Structure formats: C-alpha cells, structure tokens
Amino acid sequence: MIATQTAPQLPQPSQKVMEELPEVQSDKPTDANEHCPGTESEQAGKSAACDRCPNQQICASAPKFDPDLPIIEERLRDVRHKILVLSGKGGVGKSTFTSQLSWSLAHDPDAQVGVMDIDICGPSIPKIMGCEGETIHTSGSGWSPVYVADNLGVMSIGFMLPNPDDAIIWRGPKKNGLIKQFLKDVEWGPLDFLVVDTPPGTSDEHLSISQYLKASGIDGAVVVTTPQEVALLDVRKEIDFCRKADIPVLGIVENMSGFVCPSCSGESYIFAPTTGGGRALAEDMGVDFLGAVPLDPRIGKACDYGQSFLDEYPESPASEALMGIIRKIREKIGEPLEEEE
Incomplete structure (x- = not known):
C-alpha cells in the first residue's frame, strides 16, 4: 500500500483521524506550477518557482495571514518549553537523541513531557519510544497523544498507518496540514517540555514548524551531527537555516563520537573527525558545543x-555523556537539573 496525496484508507479510529486532515491546505492557485510555495508562504511571488507565473504579482502583494495560527498559539499556551532536534543530515541519531532527552526530562514525576514526531516520511519515534502499533484516539477536545508513561506523551503519523512498512508519499501541503493538526488539534494539556523530532534537511517540515511555533515561541534547537565532514556539510546548512528562521541554536551534539571498548576501555574513532568534528564546527559557527556521545551498541x-x-x-x-549534554540543555532553557543529595 502507498499513501498518496489523498488520505489513505485506514481502520478505525485511525481512518477518522486521517480523514480530518484539511484538504484545503493546498493554497496554490489552480494554474500554478507544481513547485509553487503557496499563497500563504512568505516566498509567495518571490521564489524562483514564481517566475513567469501569471499570479506572481498578486501573490507577492497579497497579505499573508493564516487563521490557524491564533488557534495554535492558544492550544500551546500551557506548553512552557519547546525544543527542536535538528540536523540537516540523516542517520546521525536525531530520533535517538530525542528519545533519550524525553525520557530524561520525564524522570521528574512532576514534569509533563510531549514528543512530537514531524518526520512524516520516516516516523521512527513510535518504535524508539516503545509504542509501535498504538493508535490515536479522538474526543471532543481533540486527538489524544499515546502515553508511554504517565507524564510522557507521543504523537506521530506512525500511529495512523495500518502497516508500518507503508510509504508516505505526500507533497508539501499535505505534510504541512498534518503538522498543523499535531499543533492545533492534539490535546497536549499543560506541558513543561515539548520535544520536536524533525526529518533531515531544511524543507517543508522545518519551514512549517518554525512558522507555526513563531507566535508561541521556540526555546531553541539542538543540532545533532556525527564527526565526519560529510555530515558537517549538511549541519552547517541547518545552523544557517536556524539563523534565517530566527530559531536560537542551543548547541551542537556530536553523536557516534568514538567507540569505547567495554573490555579495555580503549577508544577508536569509527567516523574520523577529519576536520575537527562537532567541536570545531561549533567554534567555526559561533555556537556552543554541548558534548560528544560515544558509540555504544x-x-x-x-x-x-x-x-x-x-x-x-x-x-x-x-x-554519562548524554546526561552531561541534557544538563546543559536544561540550564540553557532555564530549567537546571536539581542535584541529588
């Protein structure tokens, strides 16, 4: 089965959830080309795709207002901290770090934590968080997250698929519509932390989440990389994206930094930091280096x-490395970890 631009045929209650996705999210003129950014985009009438479009002047001069933004702001009014986990490069451990950060934040029984997976085409959070196969339930107040602990809820498109191997082949407007649904229709309730796991790159999902959360505020982004230059190339672009989108960069995490032998405690570099790795990148880009996490099978x-x-x-x-990084993140957002006596 392949999920196409129309909502996939899913069993109840997932089918009902998917059918609620707004088809009107395609805000493109009927005669626009396939790369049209949409009339509500800040790039409407300005991008390269708009050249020679008959609607270019109209789109460029039209006011940009999304009526859902005040709804999102109201829905997230009781969410104290919002943290994005970004990279630009796939396979560096964004979802892994998201899960460990979320588990750590939820160690405090008085803290309420939410994990939102906006990796629409590769939703791995349900598997990593131990809630694969669960479904979303709806009520008069909205969609209910899947709870893996009393104070830790998860939302992902992975809960909406009848088969975890089904491909999600959606264009930007459909992705944007689902992300918007996650923000305005999910009954998160009061949260201390909302951790957002993102896909690789600087594309639709990243633009959408930064736009939708702009009014309610983003505490910052944790940028994950691995030591080798082929990963750092994309991570530099991600940091540049954050600056252009006015998203504070909390710092860089270097994942898979080295392998520590459990027998002799000797360290080997599987991914050699030929240009200095995450630490050198942080210095070069003027952001904080949060720490390095060694490989552990x-x-x-x-x-x-x-x-x-x-x-x-x-x-x-x-x-130990992860906890050191998480302590720094908490300090940066004004929620220092209390030391145990």
Missing part, C-alpha cells in the same frame, strides 16, 4: 526495544 538495542538507554545502562560512558 546497546543504544541501538535499547531503541529497537523501545527502552530508555539511560535507565537500562546508567553506568555506560554514553549515558
């Missing part, structure tokens, strides 16, 4: 089983 195992690596292997050097 048990991280992958914990993600496969939907477990918190920090809980399962607290003595691992990777756990």
